[in-house]
Amino acid sequence: MAGVAGGNDFQWCFSQVKGAIDEDVAEADIISTVEFNYSGELLATGDKGGRVVIFQHEQESKSRPHLRGEYNVYSTFQSHEPEFDYLKSLEIEEKINKIRWLPQQNAAHFLLSTNDKTIKLWKISERDKRAEGYNLKDEDGRLRDPFRITSLRVPVLMPMDLMVEASPRRIFANAHTYHINSISVNSDHETYLSADDLRINLWHLEITDRSFNIVDIKPANMEELTEVITAAECHPHQCNVFVYSSSKGTIRLCDMRAAALCDRHSKFFEEPEDPSSRSFFSEIISSISDVKFSHSGRYMMTRDYLSVKVWDLNMENRPVETYQVHEYLRSKLCSLYENDCIFDKFECCWNGSDSAIMTGSYNNFFRMFDRNTRRDITLEASRESSKPRATLKPRKVSTGGKRKKDEISVDSLDFNKKILHTAWHPKDNVIAVAATNNLYIFQDKIN
């Protein structure tokens, strides 16, 4: 697969944008998760209103072969509703925290979606045929009078407009006291894990009334709590291995074969702190917001506030690669702490071949790093650069006093426009970037 940054052979260009153009963004429309399925044919988004929208990739049209096909709405459904916990007098948000697709095993598609407390397994199936000519009922559904039936006929299947149905097949509830931050489907395709702030549970996809708790970091005395779980993921190939990251910047790899309870890790990944860059906010910015295994299973990537780190699973004491996402914010940490931006949880993702990684930033910027060439690029998801097939222009943030033309100064950055969720097509160079309530789809220009 081609590299990410500029170069003669590769450029990113705008493909589509989904979502309203209004300046007034309804809170419920804010996209909270983006995920391609295993083939890349389907792209699912979840929003704060508890809805899931699935886009499907249309085949390339013969008339315009230089364009990849577009993603169009395939299905929309309400996954979670707001709930009220009467016991604790707390409202449970319907915001979709994560969507994870299951590998496809038949004509239907399955995905797991979760809010803070409940995970649901949804089946998305197509119906494009309808049976006509029933004996006992009319076409409009009314029952026929049995005495009027004089002959039998065999119903025939007639084509109909495609209908996509989403139905909840399993509801996994009441297993988490704290807010669920991650779900991850295991490579055995039978189990999955769900993680909240203090615990990780292992579920079987068929069993909803029971789950196994495999990690519990809740101290006996809550006063001693200094660390929470921020993300967890199953290994892509080894069904006994998973990792979880913490708010202290550490990652623990656990092997489920070692013990029923994986409170004791098998590997502990932590980079020693650089004493020269110590500040009041050192711990907060070291908090890991996302952890993702590479497709190969040999590496994992972690995102903390200012950087992305690639770890080799065989080396625990430091990452093999570190990429600065927006180092110019280091001197602004105090203000970012004040306006709460320092707590933003950015996600990161690999491309299909693990040669590039992508993550979001502020001002609707997102960054891509090529691991081979060590080149990086900053792009912007904005309506201005949303002309069809328009090539995206690399953006630059000026840190010094002098601001060159086309550069933007750090103080002009819009910290309300943050790109927290991004996804990369598992095979092609197609990326989906969620900017508040809009979903941007970019693809490479085939030359």
Next chain:
Amino acid sequence: MITKGQKRKYSPEEVEATDRSNPIWESQRQFVFSVSLNKYQRGQELPEPSLRRSVLIANTLRQMSLEFCNAPAEDEVPPDSSLSGPEEVQQESPSNKIPSAKHHPAQVVTNSSSALTTCSGVSSLHSSHYAAGRNLANCQWNSSTVPLSNGDEDEEWESMSTDGDFSLSAAISSILTALDSNIEESPQAVQRTPFQSLENLSRSSEGSATWVKQGVRGFVGNLEEWDECRVRENQMEVTRSAYLTDFTVEDLFQDIDTSLLDKDKLFGLRGCGVGHPAGDDLPRYLLPISPSASSSQYLSNQNLKCLPSFSSFGPLSSSPASLPTIFSPSSSLFPDSRVVLPLT
């Protein structure tokens, strides 16, 4: 969001974190400290606070207080003057903050508590931040108006600042506990209800914790101080209950002839519970209870122990079994059976 009265002359960003002698660092530290406390409290007021955020803020606060405690003590200042120092720092003028802060490391050195749990210097700092009337700062042990007058009281002072101080991490611990009890219904949460109530008390009434401490000292040192402390109803009740429940009823009755119990006065105490009348009466009632210095010492120690720091409190560990009763919202703060005040 910036605490009133605090000027930010310099952009706090360009400060070397490790350069502690830099006044810019100090002002940034104070700024971050106050912002952190603000955030924490506002976060707690949300119906469902984010645990990750709360933990991160709490860790930042803890780390800052640790760093401050580990800062080298500039002068060895006797506790007397260190007490009087913060007394003057009632206002939140930044220039006064630093001198008072510098006095306290000396005191901290003498404390035997773990660095994590106590930093009286920190408390004075955040007391000056919150002179406007925020919660934690009202636990101004250091700003007690009762001067230390003798060596015994020095000891008590230290132990008070050790365990009586709503010290930073104690407060954080209590907040985390309250957070947990919000989130998780568990036996632990039930046992921790007394904390919540105590915290709510100190939060709801400005200076109530101060009042409690002053009351303790007043009892120990000179009961005339008692007269001077005119405060609101709930503060009075807290103080009274703090004292009274620490004695067993038998202790109370040892020196008291119950035939002397004047029902009128008793009802009077119960009835008003407000400011003057009760305050006037109480010292008189309490005087007979403390016949000797030694017993008063004992009682004072008991009183001190009845207000432990949150981090050391365990549901079964502290001796006064009456303590949960006192602070649980359901029981009256002035339980009938215990209001047996000796009447002359």
